Amino acid sequence: MTVNKVIRVGLIGLGGMADAHRRMISELEQLRLSALCDVNEELLHKVGEEEGIGKEKRFDEMESLIRDPDVDAIISIVPNDLHASVLELCIRHQKPIMAEKPFTLNFKEAEYLSERYEKTPIPCMVGFSYRYIPAFRYAKQLLEENKIGTVRHMEVRYLQSFGAPIFEVPYLWRFNKAVTGTGALGDLGAHMIDSARFLVGEFKSVSALMRTFVSERRDPASGSMHKVEVDDYASFHAELEHDVVGTFVTTRNAIGSGNQHEVTLYGDIGTIHVNCEKPDEVRISLVDGKELQTTNEILEVPPGYKRQQLEDFTALVTGQKQEGIPDFHDGYQNQKVLERIIESAETGQSVNIDE
Missing domain, CATH: 3.40.50.720 (NAD(P)-binding Rossmann-like Domain)
Structure with a gap:
């Protein structure tokens, strides 16, 4: 085109x-x-x-x-x-x-x-x-510049509160396993998986736990209670490329959280933290090489890291090459990791992604 x-x-x-x-x-x-x-x-x-x-x-x-x-x-x-x-x-x-x-x-x-x-x-x-949050894009650049040294481990959280029992959210399609597949895991956890792949690399293994906190919700049409078969909470440990290990938590029952997707990356000489609710800043801690003192700084994301998601879609449709566009392969790999997380939670065992 x-x-x-x-x-x-x-x-x-x-x-x-x-x-x-x-x-x-x-x-x-x-x-x-x-x-x-x-x-x-x-x-x-x-x-x-x-x-x-x-x-x-x-x-x-x-x-x-x-x-x-x-x-x-x-x-x-x-x-x-x-x-x-x-x-x-x-x-x-x-x-x-x-x-x-x-x-x-x-x-x-x-x-x-x-x-x-x-x-x-x-x-x-x-x-x-979330690949289009300026802070996440800038964090990726800082990692490529080896700003915090070799990355050893990461923490990823995606927390919302709307599903907590006190709000009495009715039985919606997001709670219907036949329509949604999973609950918080597929809805929010899919973004956590992609953020980790975007910033660090491929998943190698996972060990997971999933829970449903609200087992019944009221059907708004009939008024009767309907069984919920999808998760309100999912957490997993993971081994990723380059020997990076990670901990991941997602839930829709975190009172006080609105739409809190955040990533912390721990390297040999520093730490990077990003939060989607603060899209234009990166928090970084670095060890001063001479004094061995840790500095803490909030970096404002420089110009050039803001890109609208559909700009990349336009580039894809017109045959222009852009780095980091989430494509068919990314979707497929993401779904594979989701599958292995479910398998791990059901069996209580660690699961290799490419078994």
């Missing part, structure tokens, strides 16, 4: 994060929202009117949108049980896609897709959005 050509985007799924993607599309001159798809007819027409999209480009069935010759690329914001279907259709119709995480509902779906993708690949980006 020509680098400067306007890319006509079809958006599938208009709930949840769709508003954020609509805003991001509007910020880039090269992207134009040209088609919509959702099973909620009222929402479909409401957004269609807001975006000035004709009724002929408002679809209630996703394959009709994907195969539309007037659509150049797809952005998919659908529940987890539909992720594999959207990806398979895009591979079949050779349409570039930005898909949400987790990559698929389970690893079996990921393997099925991989077989088809290898035969007829497409530009595919997976929505690991």
